[in-house]
Amino acid sequence: MLKSLHIDPAKCTGCLQCEMACSYEHHGVFNPSKSRIKVFNFEAEGRKVPYTCTQCAEAWCMNACPVDAIRLDAGTGAKVVHEDICVGCKVCTIACPFGTINYEQDSGKVQKCDLCGDNPACASACPTGAITYIDANWTGLDKMRQWAAKANTPAAAA
Amino acid sequence: MGWARKILRVNLTEGTCTPEPLNMQWADEYLGSRGLASKYLVSEIDPKVDPLSPENKMIMATGPLTGTMASTGGRYTVVTKGPLTGAIACSNSGGFFGAEMKFAGWDMIIFEGKSPKPVYLFVENDRAELRDASGLWGKSCWETEETIKHQHQDPQIRVSSIGRAGENQVLFACVVNDLHRAAGRSGVGAVMGSKNLKAVALRGTQGVGGIKDFKGFMAATTAAKKVLADNAVTGQGLPKYGTQVLMNVINEIGSLPTRNHKDVQFEDAAKISAEAMHEKRASDGKSQLVTNAACFGCTIACGRISEIDKGHFTVVNKPEYWGASGGLEYEAAWALGAANGVGDLEALQYANLLCNEDGMDPISFGATIGAVMELYEMGVLTKEQIGIDAPFGSAEALARLTEMTARGEGFGVEIGQGSKRLCEKYGHPELSMTVKGQEFPAYDARGIQGMGLTYATSNRGACHLRSYTVASEVLGIPVKTDPLVTEGKPELVKAFQDATAVFDSAGICVFTSFAWTLADVQPQVQAACDGDWSMDKLNLVGERIWNMERQFNTAAGFTRKDDDLPPRLKTEPAQTGPAKGLVSGIDKMIPEYYQVRGWTPEGVPTEETVARLGL
Ligand code: SF4
Numbered sequence: 208m209l210k211s212l213h214i215d216p217a218k219c220t221g222c223l224q225c226e227m228a229c230s231y232e233h234h235g236v237f238n239p240s241k242s243r244i245k246v247f248n249f250e251a252e253g254r255k256v257p258y259t260c261t262q263c264a265e266a267w268c269m270n271a272c273p274v275d276a277i278r279l280d281a282g283t284g285a286k287v288v289h290e291d292i293c294v295g296c297k298v299c300t301i302a303c304p305f306g307t308i309n310y311e312q313d314s315g316k317v318q319k320c321d322l323c324g325d326n327p328a329c330a331s332a333c334p335t336g337a338i339t340y341i342d343a344n345w346t347g348l349d350k351m352r353q354w355a356a357k358a359n360t361p362a363a364a365a
Numbered sequence: 366m367g368w369a370r371k372i373l374r375v376n377l378t379e380g381t382c383t384p385e386p387l388n389m390q391w392a393d394e395y396l397g398s399r400g401l402a403s404k405y406l407v408s409e410i411d412p413k414v415d416p417l418s419p420e421n422k423m424i425m426a427t428g429p430l431t432g433t434m435a436s437t438g439g440r441y442t443v444v445t446k447g448p449l450t451g452a453i454a455c456s457n458s459g460g461f462f463g464a465e466m467k468f469a470g471w472d473m474i475i476f477e478g479k480s481p482k483p484v485y486l487f488v489e490n491d492r493a494e495l496r497d498a499s500g501l502w503g504k505s506c507w508e509t510e511e512t513i514k515h516q517h518q519d520p521q522i523r524v525s526s527i528g529r530a531g532e533n534q535v536l537f538a539c540v541v542n543d544l545h546r547a548a549g550r551s552g553v554g555a556v557m558g559s560k561n562l563k564a565v566a567l568r569g570t571q572g573v574g575g576i577k578d579f580k581g582f583m584a585a586t587t588a589a590k591k592v593l594a595d596n597a598v599t600g601q602g603l604p605k606y607g608t609q610v611l612m613n614v615i616n617e618i619g620s621l622p623t624r625n626h627k628d629v630q631f632e633d634a635a636k637i638s639a640e641a642m643h644e645k646r647a648s649d650g651k652s653q654l655v656t657n658a659a660c661f662g663c664t665i666a667c668g669r670i671s672e673i674d675k676g677h678f679t680v681v682n683k684p685e686y687w688g689a690s691g692g693l694e695y696e697a698a699w700a701l702g703a704a705n706g707v708g709d710l711e712a713l714q715y716a717n718l719l720c721n722e723d724g725m726d727p728i729s730f731g732a733t734i735g736a737v738m739e740l741y742e743m744g745v746l747t748k749e750q751i752g753i754d755a756p757f758g759s760a761e762a763l764a765r766l767t768e769m770t771a772r773g774e775g776f777g778v779e780i781g782q783g784s785k786r787l788c789e790k791y792g793h794p795e796l797s798m799t800v801k802g803q804e805f806p807a808y809d810a811r812g813i814q815g816m817g818l819t820y821a822t823s824n825r826g827a828c829h830l831r832s833y834t835v836a837s838e839v840l841g842i843p844v845k846t847d848p849l850v851t852e853g854k855p856e857l858v859k860a861f862q863d864a865t866a867v868f869d870s871a872g873i874c875v876f877t878s879f880a881w882t883l884a885d886v887q888p889q890v891q892a893a894c895d896g897d898w899s900m901d902k903l904n905l906v907g908e909r910i911w912n913m914e915r916q917f918n919t920a921a922g923f924t925r926k927d928d929d930l931p932p933r934l935k936t937e938p939a940q941t942g943p944a945k946g947l948v949s950g951i952d953k954m955i956p957e958y959y960q961v962r963g964w965t966p967e968g969v970p971t972e973e974t975v976a977r978l979g980l
C-alpha cells in the first residue's frame with residue numbers, strides 16, 4: 208500500500224520539530240535552514256502552514272531533469288534525487304510549480320523530500336498530528352468522517 | 366557537545382565585533398544561558414556599577430539545549446545588572462531568536478560600552494557587524510522587525526529589539542523578539558536603550574550538530590516529550606487555555622491580588638479568564654482567542670494568538686491592531702486587569718498589544734497602574750496631574766496610560782519609573798507592591814505563603830519564575846503542600862530555586878516543570894553535553910548559580926532588610942477566601958531560609974557554603 212504525507216495546517220503550532228527532524232535525518236544536524244519541509248507563519252491571520260513536496264505522479268521535476276537524476280522509488284512513490292548524478296543545474300527548481308525542490312549550496316545539488324525511505328522523520332516528530340503518513344488512496348478519510356458525522360440521520364432505535 | 370563553543374563580544378563604544386572561544390571550564394560549572402552568562406557578567410562588571418551607564422554589560426545567551434530537538438529548546442536569556450532593581454537581572458524569552466543565535470554558531474553575545482549613535486547588530490553566521498540604526502530609532506519593535514527584514518530582503522531573519530519604551534529607558538522596558546515574545550522583567554530593555562543598541566538581527570544556517578550521544582539524545586528527548594504530552598497541565602491545560610488556565614483557579618483560592626493588593630479576590634476574574642477568551646463575543650460573534658502557538662521546538666504550545674474586537678473603543682479607526690497577534694498570558698491579564706480592577710477583556714488585550722509593540726513588561730507596568738489608581742482614589746494624585754480620571758476599574762485610564770507610558774508622554778514618564786520610585790515621590794512608599802524595586806506578579810503572598818518567601822528572596826526582585834512553589838502549594842506538583850502555612854516552605858523554596866536555575870541554564874522553558882522534574886532534564890543534558898552531568902552535579906550547579914547571584918547582589922549593596930515584603934502583606938489580612946484573616950509569615954520564614962541555604966543570619970553565604978559550591 209502506497210502512503211503519503213498528509214498535512215492538516217489547522218493542527219500546526221509552528222514548533223518546527225518537523226524541520227529539525229528533517230534536517231537531522233538528511234544532514235545529521237538540527238538546522239531548519241536545511242529542512243525539506245517548511246512551516247510558514249501567516250502572522251496576522253494566526254495561521255501556521257507546513258508545506259513540502261506532494262510527490263506528484265507526473266512529477267515536473269523528474270520530467271525536466273536533463274541527466275535523469277530524479278527517479279521514482281517504486282516502493283514509496285517518492286521522487287528521489289540521486290546526488291551522485293545531479294549536476295546542480297537547477298532546471299527542476301524552475302519546473303516544479305510548488306517550489307518544493309531547492310538548490311542546496313553546500314552540496315551543489317538539489318534536495319527535496321524523499322519520504323525518508325518510508326518512515327518520514329517529520330511525521331514522527333510532529334507533536335500535534337499536523338503531519339501524518341497515511342494510505343495514499345485515503346488521505347481524505349478523516350475529512351469524510353467529519354462530514355459524515357454531521358449528516359443529519361436519526362440515531363438507530365435503541 | 367550542546368554548546369557552540371563560541372561567543373561574540375561586541376564593543377559598542379569602539380564599534381568592534383570579536384569572536385572568542387567559550388570558557389569551557391565555566392560551561393562545566395554553570396551549564397549555559399542564565400548560569401553561564403551570569404558567571405561572565407559577575408566576572409566582568411563592578412557590582413556597584415550604574416545599570417544605565419556604559420560600564421554595565423548586557424549578555425544575550427543560549428543554553429546547550431537551545432536549538433535542539435529537546436522540547437522547548439528555543440530559549441535565550443538577557444543577563445545584565447537591572448535598572449529597575451539594581452540587582453542582577455536575567456530575563457528569559459522563547460520564540461525563535463535563541464535557536465537562531467545557536468544556528469549562527471554562537472552561544473552568547475556580550476555587549477559592552479555604549480555606541481555614540483543608534484546601531485543594530487547584524488549577524489549572519491560567522492559574520493557580525495554593527496549597522497546604523499538612526500532610521501530605526503523612534504520605531505516600535507514591530508516596525509523595527511519589519512524594516513530590518515525588508516532592508517535585508519530576508520524574511521527568515523530573527524530579530525530582538527527595543528521599542529520606544531527601551532529607548533526612553535522606561536525602567537521596566539523589555540527586549541521583544543519575534544513580535545510578541547519578550548525578555549520581560551527588570552528593565553533589560555532600558556539597558557539596551559542606554560547603549561544605543563536598537564536591535565539584534567540574526568540569520569543562522571549552520572545548525573546545531575555534534576550532540577555527544579545522538580541516539581541517546583533522541584531517546585531521552587522523545588521520552589521527555591511523552592511525559593509532557595501525558596501530563597494534564599502540559600498536555601491539555603496549557604495548549605488549550607494557556608497560562609490563563611490559572612485565573613479562575615487562583616481567584617478561587619483567594620490569592621489573586623486585586624486593586625494594588627487591597628483584595629485577594631477579583632469579582633470580575635471570570636470575565637478576564639481563559640474561558641472568557643474562548644467565548645464568542647456578543648459584538649462580532651468571534652472569540653478573542655484565534656489559536657495557540659508554540660515557541661521554537663516546544664511540544665506544549667501555551668502561546669496565545671488573539672484578535673481584538675475591532676469595534677472596541679480602544680481600537681476603532683486603528684486597523685494596525687486588528688490582525689491576529691500575541692494574546693493575553695495569565696501574568697499580563699492579571700497585571701493589566703485584576704491588579705487595577707479592570708474587567709474589560711478587550712481593553713486588557715489592547716494594553717497587552719501596546720506592551721508588545723513598544724516593549725514594556727506588562728507585569729511591572731500593570732502593577733504600577735494599580736498604585737497610581739490607589740493614589741488617585743486617596744486624592745494624592747489628581748486628574749490634572751495624571752491627565753485622566755484614574756479610579757480603580759477604569760478601562761479608559763488603563764488604555765490611555767498604556768499609550769502614554771509606551772510613548773513617553775506626560776504622566777507616562779513617571780509611570781515608566783515603576784511603582785517604587787513613583788510611590789516614594791508622592792510620599793507613600795508603603796503602597797508600592799515591590800521587592801527590591803520590582804513589582805509582584807500574580808500570586809498573593811498571604812494565600813500562598815511560599816510565594817511570599819519566593820518574592821522576598823528572589824535574586825532579581827519580586828518574581829514568580831525563580832521558584833514557582835504555586836506548583837506544589839496549589840497544583841500538587843510534585844507533591845501537595847498547604848499554601849496557608851509557612852512550615853516547610855524554606856526547604857521547598859530552596860529546592861525550587863536551585864532546580865529552576867538548572868532549567869533556565871539548559872535553554873529550556875520552565876513551564877516544562879509542570880511535568881518534568883530535574884530527573885527528566887538530566888538524561889537530555891547528559892546525552893547532549895560533554896562531561897558528566899549526574900543529578901548530583903546538576904543540583905550542585907543550580908545551587909552554585911543561586912549563590913553566585915546572591916553574592917553579586919550582596920556586593921551591590923543589598924542586605925537582609927531587602928529580603929522583605931511591603932507592610933500591606935504583613936499587616937493587612939486577606940479579607941475573603943480561604944486565606945481570610947491571614948497575613949504573610951515572611952518574618953518567620955526568612956531566618957529559617959538563611960539557615961537552610963547555609964547563609965549567615967545576615968543572609969550572606971558562609972565561607973563553608975562558598976567553599977562547598979566552589980565559588
Ligand atoms: S512539528 Fe507539527 S506542529 Fe510542529 S511545526 Fe511541524 S507540522 Fe507544525
Ligand code: SF4
Pocket residue numbers: 437459460658659660661663664665666667668874875876877
Ligand atoms: S510552554 Fe509556552 S512559553 Fe514555554 S516554550 Fe512552550 S510555548 Fe513557549
